[in-house]
Amino acid sequence: MTGVLPSQRLEQMISNGQISGAPAIIPEQIQPASLDLRLGNIAYRVRASFLAGHDRRVEDRLKEFEMHQIDLTDGAVLEKGCVYVVPLMESLDLPDGLQAVANAKSSTGRLDLLTRTITDGGAEFDRIAPGYTGPLYAEICPRSFSVLVRPGMRLNQIRFREGQAVLDDAALRALHTSDVLVNGEALIDDGLGFSVDLNLDSTDLVGYRAKPHTGVIDLDNIGYYDPAEYWEEVRCKDGQIILDPGAFYILVSREAVHIPPAYAAEMAPYLAMVGEFRVHYAGFFDPGFGHSAAGGTGSRGVLEVRCHEAPFVLEHGQVVGRLVYERMSEIPQQLYGSGIASNYQGQGLKLSKHFAAPA
Template sequence: MLRLPSGFGPRQLQPASLDLTLGRRAWRVRAAFLPGAERTVADRLSGLALHELDLSRGAVLEKGCVYLIELREALSLPEGVSAGANPKSSTGRIDVFVRLVTDNGTAYERVPDGYEGPLYAEVSPRTFSVLVREGSTLNQLRLRRGDAFLSDAELRRVHEGRALSENGAIGGGLRLSVNLAGREAETVGYRARRHAGLIDVDRTGALDPADFWEPIAAPAEGFIVLDPDEFYILASRETLCVPPDLAAEMVAIDTELGAFRAHYAGFFDPGFGTGAPSRAVLEVRGYDAPFVLEHGQVAARLLYERLTGAPETVYGAGLGSNYQGQGLRLSKHFARG
């Protein structure tokens, strides 16, 4: 089902997902693309690649550019088993846009059942340039057998037995709102600085947040204005949990909820928020026009799905999980005050 590279390690295994790793070859491409049902990625690269990069020595991916990177893992899926992918939380929180691409692919982030072949990551840093190398991990994969997502009615029954959030607002999944309330001068979010330095994706706690982020104080008016094409880190008003027998995925784009995109990184593993109150961190980017975002405004939806079996270890239980018990939290690359 999974063809794993030499050097595969247990650190790549999460309770309900697998961390994918960058391979040696990458290409700067003219534009993002999908191969289409009749073509492979290699077919399309012949006309779209500008130059090739060797990641065995490390390489800088510049903001505003698009790259296609081969992954070290490959898939050989049986009939009835599909896969989905999402950026890792730490990737989304530094505004690196990552999408999974397959041969003969007609959709990003989704691998149909029966697929056999290589995997690629389309990578586009939006705010910060990043240093990556062979073996770096930017996205993750989840295998699925059939349709395991819970309906709203099923989700309500789960919430009645095990509260998933304080308010249990359900409609097309568990709805989460944004927190912009706090004491005077209390930081409720961050706005990215446009001309900051380089981020090494493999270094943890190495950077001063002040060099990359402007803190946002709790607004007296109860709202902030999202400027077009600016990147923000905010937190949900609600704490939430993912029970050990379920997993969840955040809806990445939802135009019904407002003129912004919320949450690049979509997977929540079983055990998130259990035993340690945890909020969802929202990676928010405004669209073409300024947009008012108010305290308590719905900003994201969380879809829950059943597991085929209970994981041996859940999120936060001895796995070195970075974001268990989080409130407003920048990515792991930044020193904590």
């Protein structure tokens, strides 16, 4: 059946060896529509980011670009501004007709921790061709903060798809009519558009900007770090802020979005022509995000924004991204936010789970 594979199908793939892990995959890795991937025991510090390329292996390309190896067994720091390649504990043996796409997890993106999946023979990041058999690797580049990592940490995730699952605009409008996807007017143009909120209720705090010189973040520490040591508050009284080149911001969408149980979504850039800044499309939106038993209530989308070459004025209500909706092949047995550890259900403006709640 066409669509994104749900958790129960992922369990079947693990059982029949189409997805394997060393050590064995644990139940906590299985999400409603994706599988978390685990870091292995070694990180390779490389001179530059790379793709394997047609008929070439990542292992062979590492010999060209490797600077040194880092043993992660007892924990090791991946330094800001450096590029690393880490073999993952999972490998694939996909049948023909089944493709995969990977993406950084939400908490990874909120730390500005660029994490992409590469494969043998791969010509694109995060895209795994139908029938791929072989290992998986994570390319990791900390952009704002140095991080302490260990084997088994889960920074990225993978989703599997049979056939064409993406909803076109006509199907998306029909879905919004039957099962409201967003509060307010739905801007549907090659996906569901969303905008930035710079006029939050009862506060002028609209976001956070990463400080340039901070301490290391241990990714195992949850609710631990003081936000003030790592982030500057971004306040706004007139509906606009100026983004500084090279700076990283956490902002929030104006819209509360809803992913019905039979669908999944992925965040994508809105317009390629808007070159002054980029909304980092860190994660997947699982079935059930912003959903309640009584119907869609919606959750805000957190925006990870990086400005490029020139200062840029960002204004309240400006469209900055879109959600691309996909059909599930089946409704997952477990939905996001329903009995599982879902950190961002019902969220507003929120830093990653590693930070304590602001005072």
